[in-house]
Amino acid sequence: MSPTKTRAAAACVVSCAAVAIWVIHAHNEELAADDECAASSDAADCSLSALQRRTQRTANLNKEAETDMLASDATADTQDLVFETVSESDTQCAELHSEVNSNCSGTIDWIVGGGKWDPAAANWFKDMEAITGVDYKAATKEDFQRLYYCAPPGGKACGAPPCTCSKSPCTKCLSGQMAAAGRKVCLDNPDNEVACVPPKTPMSYKGRSWPTLKYPGTQEMHIFAIGDWGGMDGSLNPPEGRTPIVAYTWGVRPGPSVFPRTRWDLFHEELLCSHKEFIACFNTMGKGEGCPASCGFVEGVDTQPQQLVASAMKERAAQKDPSFFLNVGDNFYWGGIEKTCGTPMGQISWTAHHQFNQIYENVYQGPGLSGKPWLSVLGNHDWGGRVFNNGWDQQIAYTYASERWVMPAVYYMVPVEYPDQDFSVDIYFVDSNFNDAQEPSKDPEHNMCGAKHNPADADCTVMDGPASIESCPQYFADLWTEQKVWLRKKMPESQADWQIMVTHFPCGEDGENQAFYRELHVQHGLDLLITGHRHDQELWLPSMTWKNFMGGLTCFVTGGGGGITSEGTPDPSNQTNWYGEGQYGFYDLTINKTMIYIQSINYTGEVLLNATVYPK
Numbered sequence: 001m002s003p004t005k006t007r008a009a010a011a012c013v014v015s016c017a018a019v020a021i022w023v024i025h026a027h028n029e030e031l032a033a034d035d036e037c038a039a040s041s042d043a044a045d046c047s048l049s050a051l052q053r054r055t056q057r058t059a060n061l062n063k064e065a066e067t068d069m070l071a072s073d074a075t076a077d078t079q080d081l082v083f084e085t086v087s088e089s090d091t092q093c094a095e096l097h098s099e100v101n102s103n104c105s106g107t108i109d110w111i112v113g114g115g116k117w118d119p120a121a122a123n124w125f126k127d128m129e130a131i132t133g134v135d136y137k138a139a140t141k142e143d144f145q146r147l148y149y150c151a152p153p154g155g156k157a158c159g160a161p162p163c164t165c166s167k168s169p170c171t172k173c174l175s176g177q178m179a180a181a182g183r184k185v186c187l188d189n190p191d192n193e194v195a196c197v198p199p200k201t202p203m204s205y206k207g208r209s210w211p212t213l214k215y216p217g218t219q220e221m222h223i224f225a226i227g228d229w230g231g232m233d234g235s236l237n238p239p240e241g242r243t244p245i246v247a248y249t250w251g252v253r254p255g256p257s258v259f260p261r262t263r264w265d266l267f268h269e270e271l272l273c274s275h276k277e278f279i280a281c282f283n284t285m286g287k288g289e290g291c292p293a294s295c296g297f298v299e300g301v302d303t304q305p306q307q308l309v310a311s312a313m314k315e316r317a318a319q320k321d322p323s324f325f326l327n328v329g330d331n332f333y334w335g336g337i338e339k340t341c342g343t344p345m346g347q348i349s350w351t352a353h354h355q356f357n358q359i360y361e362n363v364y365q366g367p368g369l370s371g372k373p374w375l376s377v378l379g380n381h382d383w384g385g386r387v388f389n390n391g392w393d394q395q396i397a398y399t400y401a402s403e404r405w406v407m408p409a410v411y412y413m414v415p416v417e418y419p420d421q422d423f424s425v426d427i428y429f430v431d432s433n434f435n436d437a438q439e440p441s442k443d444p445e446h447n448m449c450g451a452k453h454n455p456a457d458a459d460c461t462v463m464d465g466p467a468s469i470e471s472c473p474q475y476f477a478d479l480w481t482e483q484k485v486w487l488r489k490k491m492p493e494s495q496a497d498w499q500i501m502v503t504h505f506p507c508g509e510d511g512e513n514q515a516f517y518r519e520l521h522v523q524h525g526l527d528l529l530i531t532g533h534r535h536d537q538e539l540w541l542p543s544m545t546w547k548n549f550m551g552g553l554t555c556f557v558t559g560g561g562g563g564i565t566s567e568g569t570p571d572p573s574n575q576t577n578w579y580g581e582g583q584y585g586f587y588d589l590t591i592n593k594t595m596i597y598i599q600s601i602n603y604t605g606e607v608l609l610n611a612t613v614y615p616k
Helices: 003-015 017-027 055-070 105-112 128-132 141-150 184-188 275-284 305-320 350-361 392-401 472-493 515-524
Strands: 221-226 271-273 324-327 374-376 412-418 423-429 498-502 528-531 537-540 554-558 585-591 596-602 607-613
Touching (some): 105 141, 128 350, 221 305, 271 275, 305 585, 350 392, 374 423, 537 596, 537 607, 554 596
Parallel strands (some): 221 324, 423 498
16 A cells, blocks of 8 residues: 555544444444334334444444545455454453554554654544553554554554553553542541442442431422433544444534434324434434424424533522432433443443543533532443443442442442431432343344344353343343342331432333332332433323322433433424423422422423422
């Protein structure tokens, strides 16, 4: 290959990732599928299966895209390559020109041969210092290998990290691991295991109690609840040969970008807006021929719902000063943390670090927000959406690298006391994702255990997760059964004035046509159920007996956090296909000894609906 073509090819490798994904979308409609669309729908009309593709498939598609764009030498970068996904728990280093690194070695040779002085290099290698501890201008060949192993610009990933580099440890993807959580409870009592000591696996603290949260004072006490809030991190260079988390032409940017799902009528019988049509709406801001009015696209709202909800929360938090936040899951679209499970629990991967910073830390800050605990559960997208082996374990590990993120296990409880107002609350955090864990051959666009999107050898046993596609449905069924036993034991033992349960799947979806949740309320004293998953705001009152069969239990769905587009159009003048009172928003709970006053807050800060709950 000529020097000119070599440089052009390398330049495209580090700058054309966004273009490549559009070539993929344009020529591979089979990659369009969304896990929220109907099982009977055409997969090509739903959403981005591309965001779930792994290693070989991704490598081949990227190569096809690059070949189309560059028409490069037939001998250059056209072979089928197999990425070796090496987990950080058992990382093996290798020389740059070893077989495992054949995908990235040519690019790195070009970079160290002068490519790093390209005018665009500062943008290409923006992650270099955070990952390696050195500036890209001073970086060695091995430092670039480390970068391309951890966060490859343009997707030309190395299969193994270097054995030597400028700043060790060379096999890790952060130049300095994040400090342990600086929570007051850990400063006062560093031996408190659940809050201060990372577990051996994400399952080690199942069913354990977080240290009691105490809120003195006689002022009005508030709790905010939110779900389905974490958008796509379009500025991430994913590892392991994964494609960028990008869905439309302007999605390659810092901060969150909303995932555009399909829209259906109220009864989910008529497709109002296919994924392809919704993408056209985003690319043209609703002005193109491919964006029909039935999409209900609202420019300025659908394009930035997470930011709008966060802004409304910030404004209200400055006034109400919530004690903490209840987070019902789906924290990162499309598939949670974009790496394979297996990072040691005492470490935070570069991918998790980047996604948490871009989608969470840099978004939810300000008076009344900063430093407040986010008590969290996993949603189906956090497990991986259509796979089970993404970095769900890293969301639990982040508990021990954060002062406010709380998720010590897949299920746990948190006692809360208000000593000056003489009342207390027990909050149970539960994983209800068995609802999306079906037999591998079934419903691949809704199925964490599906054979279509999971790697054939998918295995999270190193993290006490599912061992295989075949055993995956039973794993989640057993986890749900285990939690039911736990709840039936813990709730009757509670001496608290209030009992609240937080889980991902919507009101009533307990696998028993609401019978289990009815039992928890009627027999065991559950006062309030807080859920998400459906992408809107729905307050389920006991009087709504046409859908609420939970024996008088109040519940709400707070799935309108803005990480994914809403079920219906957010246009308030067109509520024909709304399930609840709003589309994007959150809830504000005012709590005291005798009542919980629930307010549904729109993304504009408007109060849409309210209700009062009394103790059981």
